Structure formats: structure tokens, C-alpha cells
Amino acid sequence: MLVTLPYEMPELVTTAPIDIHRSTVLPEWVDWNGHMNVAFYVLAFDQASGAFMRNMGLGRNYVDSKSGMTFVLETHVTYDREMRGGAPMRFTTQLLARDTKRVHLFHEMFHAEQGYLAATNETMVMNIDYATRRSASWPVQAAERLEAIWATHKDLPRPAKAGRVMGLPLSSRAQRRI
Amino acid sequence: MIDLDLGAPLDRHRATVQKEWIDWNGHMNVGYYVVAFDKATDVLCEQFGCSWDYTRLKIGMTFVLEAHVTYDREVKEGDPLRITTQILDHDAKRIHYMHLMYHGSEGYLAATNELMLMNIDYESRRSAPWPEWAMPRIEKMAALHAKLPRPEQAGRLIGIKRK
Numbered sequence: 184m185l186v187t188l189p190y191e192m193p194e195l196v197t198t199a200p201i202d203i204h205r206s207t208v209l210p211e212w213v214d215w216n217g218h219m220n221v222a223f224y225v226l227a228f229d230q231a232s233g234a235f236m237r238n239m240g241l242g243r244n245y246v247d248s249k250s251g252m253t254f255v256l257e258t259h260v261t262y263d264r265e266m267r268g269g270a271p272m273r274f275t276t277q278l279l280a281r282d283t284k285r286v287h288l289f290h291e292m293f294h295a296e297q298g299y300l301a302a303t304n305e306t307m308v309m310n311i312d313y314a315t316r317r318s319a320s321w322p323v324q325a326a327e328r329l330e331a332i333w334a335t336h337k338d339l340p341r342p343a344k345a346g347r348v349m350g351l352p353l354s355s356r357a358q359r360r361i
Numbered sequence: 362m363i364d365l366d367l368g369a370p371l372d373r374h375r376a377t378v379q380k381e382w383i384d385w386n387g388h389m390n391v392g393y394y395v396v397a398f399d400k401a402t403d404v405l406c407e408q409f410g411c412s413w414d415y416t417r418l419k420i421g422m423t424f425v426l427e428a429h430v431t432y433d434r435e436v437k438e439g440d441p442l443r444i445t446t447q448i449l450d451h452d453a454k455r456i457h458y459m460h461l462m463y464h465g466s467e468g469y470l471a472a473t474n475e476l477m478l479m480n481i482d483y484e485s486r487r488s489a490p491w492p493e494w495a496m497p498r499i500e501k502m503a504a505l506h507a508k509l510p511r512p513e514q515a516g517r518l519i520g521i522k523r524k
Contacts, residue, residue: 215416221425222399226392246385255391257519259429265486280521287521305519311386316435348516349427349475355452 185251185322190244193237195328199335204234204274205295208266218265224292225260228304231274231290236308238332239286239325251319252311256285259305261344264294266302271295278336279345281329283320284310289345303344362410365498369505370447371408374401375465378440388435395430398460398474401444405458409498411480411491421492422481426455429475431514434464441465448506449515451499453490454480459512473514 196203212223219227236242236253246252266272273295280287290304312319321329366373382393389397406412406423416422436442443465450457460474482489491499 215413216422216424220396220399221428222392222395225395225428225430226390229391243385252386254386255432257429257431257517258391259427259519261427262425282521285521287519307519307521346518346520347427348518349429349457349477350516351450351452351455351457351477355455 184320186324188240188245188250188322188324189248192240192324192328193242195331196238197331197335199339200275200277200291201235201238201332202273202275203238204231204276206230206272206274208268208270208272210268213268218267219270221260221262224262224266224302225258225304227272227292228258228260228274228290228302228306229255231276231292231304232288232306232308234274235276235278235286235288239328240322241310241325246313249313251313251322252316253308254311256307256309258307259347261303261347263303264299264301266292266294272301277339277342278329278332279305279341281333283326284318286329289342291342303342305345305347362494363407365501366408367501367505369502369509370445370461371405371502371506372443372445374404374444374446376400376442376444378436378438378442380438383438388437389440391430391432394432394462394472395428395474397442397462398430398444398472398476399425401446401460402476402478405446405456406478408502409491409495411495416483419483421483421489422486423478424481426477426479428477429517431473431517433473434469434471436464436471442471447509447512448499448503449475449511451503454488456499459515461512473512475515475517
């Protein structure tokens with residue numbers, strides 16, 4: 184386990200949820216339906232995961248210093264409302280669970296001016312050893328920061344859209360079989 | 362409309378990992394897996410006449426309601442991708458389906474993508490039943506795909522198991 188990281192830690196944010204990441208829908212993210220394409224919601228959410236990792240002290244310099252990396256294992260998106268090109272986005276992030284090498288995150292994307300919920304993203308991120316590209320325990324400094332975030336997040340209510348399993352509603356399936 | 366592909370699963374989409382899909386970890390970024398998968402959705406919709414022409418001619422659109430991705434193995438710049446598609450369920454206006462992404466030459470499973478897709482009326486941008494030309498094709502494919510085993514990654518719940 185890495186004890187010290189070869190760069191300075193950023194100031195730690197422990198608000199619950201974390202509400203620091205902002206972005207804008209780029210023109211090249213818009214598809215033939217005239218709205219942000221499904222894939223770029225995932226890209227935008229990945230940048231929100233990046234902001235969470237940076238807050239843990241595991242930003243770009245974690246990779247550039249060859250200390251380690253973080254990989255997404257799994258992700259689940261609900262597309263709640265359309266976003267057009269140029270729309271400003273605000274992201275909130277709740278830490279749902281953590282262990283020695285993973286974080287289970289829940290992001291919400293809002294239209295930053297109109298305030299509506301545009302999408303949610305539940306995601307599992309794993310710490311990776313730089314040399315072996317295999318899972319490894321969080322560096323000590325990052326683990327300490329993670330515990331400080333967990334202390335403020337653990338009592339937040341669980342988001343209604345967390346833990347979803349996909350499927351058609353039973354009513355709809357019954358109808359079809361008649 | 363093209364001849365219906367009666368293969369199960371649908372095994373038509375091929376792609377190559379582009380340079381701009383690579384992130385600072387030196388592999389395809391999580392967002393671009395979905396770019397690749399979304400192209401496979403276009404190929405699926407083409408089977409029942411609801412792809413680019415459907416929107417270009419202002420007849421209708423298809424919107425993804427929900428997506429679940431498992432990232433199983435890394436792929437790098439220039440890697441060939443093969444994506445197969447299996448319809449899991451459908452109703453009057455939705456299709457529940459799953460893409461599996463394989464490394465095109467090495468054959469390993471790189472990722473899976475489970476999706477719920479809805480038909481949309483062009484004018485109102487609200488849900489609408491599949492057009493009449495589409496439904497028999499969807500039903501035919503769904504019946505063929507129903508004989509396949511359900512992919513083990515379908516219906517997953519994200520979580521850390523408590524020890």
C-alpha cells in the first residue's frame with residue numbers, strides 16, 4: 184500500500200453530497216435527435232467521478248506520477264430528461280459505500296439553470312496498481328480522506344434511483360402476453 | 362427496408378477503437394464504450410426501420426431510458442471490436458436488450474451493455490407505440506433471441522458485498 188503520494192493534496196471537501204463539479208454540453212456531444220447523446224452523459228458523469236477521485240487526492244497527477252490509476256468496473260445510468268447543446272450541468276455526488284479498494288458512487292446531473300434532474304449515474308470505481316494494472320488498496324492518504332467523506336455521507340438517505348435492476352414493468356409484460 | 366437478419370444474437374456491428382477514445386489511463390474511456398455500443402443500437406434499430414432514416418424523415422426517434430454497463434476488460438487504440446445484440450424483452454413501445462462487446466481478434470469479452478429503448482413520436486418528443494412496420498420485425502427477432510440463454514450480466518445490481 185502506498186503511504187505517501189509524491190505531490191501535494193488538494194483542499195478536502197466533505198460536504199454531503201459533494202457539489203463541486205460543473206460542466207457544459209459540448210456541441211459534438213449532440214446526436215441526430217438534437218440532444219446530448221447517451222454516451223456523453225457517461226463521459227460527463229465520468230468527469231464527475233474524476234472530480235471525486237481528485238478530492239480523494241487521486242487526480243491526474245496520481246497517474247502522471249505513475250503512482251496508480253482508477254478504473255470504473257460498472258455503471259448504471261437513468262436518462263431522466265433531455266439536455267441540449269450548450270446546457271450547463273451541475274453534478275452532486277454521494278458516497279454510497281466503500282471498502283479498501285473500491286468506492287460506490289451515486290451522481291445526479293442537473294440542468295444548472297433550470298434546476299431539473301437530467302440523469303443519474305450509479306458507479307463502482309476501483310483503485311489500480313500502476314505497474315500491474317490490477318486492483319490494489321487505496322493509498323493511505325486517500326483512504327484517510329475517504330473516511331472523512333464517508334463520515335458526512337453515511338447518514339444521507341439512499342437515493343431512490345440507486346440499486347436499480349432493469350426490466351419492463353410487470354403490467355406491461357402481462358398486457359403483451361394477452 | 363433491409364432484409365431481416367435472422368441470426369441470434371444479432372452479430373453485425375464491427376468497429377475499431379479510435380485514438381480519441383483513449384484516456385490518460387491508456388485504454389478506451391468508459392464513455393466511448395457507450396459510443397461504440399450506441400452504434401450497435403443503431404444497427405439493431407435498422408433491422409426494424411427505426412434508425413437514421415426514421416429520424417431524418419421526421420417520422421420518429423428512439424430514446425434510451427436506462428443503461429447498465431459492465432467493464433470487463435481493457436481495449437486499446439486500434440483494437441477491433443465485435444458487438445452482438447440480444448433482445449431480452451419488449452412491449453408496445455419499448456425494447457429491453459443487451460449488447461456484448463468482444464475483442465474482434467482475441468475474442469475476449471470486453472464489456473456488456475444492457476439497455477431500455479423507447480420509441481418516440483417526432484413531433485411531441487413523447488413515447489409512442491412502435492410503427493406498424495416495425496412491430497412484426499421486433500416480434501420475429503425477439504422470438505428467435507428468446508431461445509438464447511439469458512446473459513449472466515443481465516439484471517445486475519451494483520453494490521459492494523458486505524463481508
